[in-house]
Amino acid sequence: MRAEPSIRLHARPVGAHVSETSLAEVAERVAREQAEAAYLRGRAEGEADMRATACAAMDAAAARVDAAREAAEEQVAGFAVKLGVAIAEHLLRVELDAGRYDLEQIVRSTLAASDVGRGACVVHLAPEDARRLEGVPFRSLTVLEPDPNMKPGDVHVTTPQGLLVRDLEVTLASIAERILGDIR
Secondary structure, three states, X not given: OOOOOOOOOXXXXXXXXXXXXXXXHHHHHHHHHHHHHHHHHHHHHHHHHHHHHHHHHHHHHHHHHHHHHHHHXXXXXXXXXXXXXXXXXXXXXXXXXXXXXXXHHHHHHHHHHOOOOOOXXXXXXXXXXXXXXXXXXXXXXXXXXXXXXXXXOOEEEEEOOEEEEEOHHXXXXXXXXHHHHHHO
């Protein structure tokens, strides 16, 4: 025996009217409305979950982009310093090869930095630099000595206290290191 469909009422009926719709049709309509409401609730929950997941994924992607941007900024700054130093080295070599540098000033500033005063010292220079300074007056105890191992523009001063080295490439490397340290 088959049970007749029934409808549960949440409240006592206030009124009644006659309808040509059968109880089975009403039950079917109510079931359809409940199923549609459940579908809409499920869809809304699914969309909310999807939005939350998408937002979390977007936040994670934004964090990765920010980290990559920060890393790129650091790399760009370091690259810019290295590029600047490479350009300076190239220009320095071009100027040195063309002989367009104040060698006398370089030697005098190196002697001043040596704190030898009027004492004896030997200034080691590249042979072409030593030739350029022939006839330039220096202190009486200062000897200019050509050294084939020296590069043009570099100056080494030997004093009783020790050796003072002024190498242009080392100076550029030191400048680059200082700048890189400042940007870190």
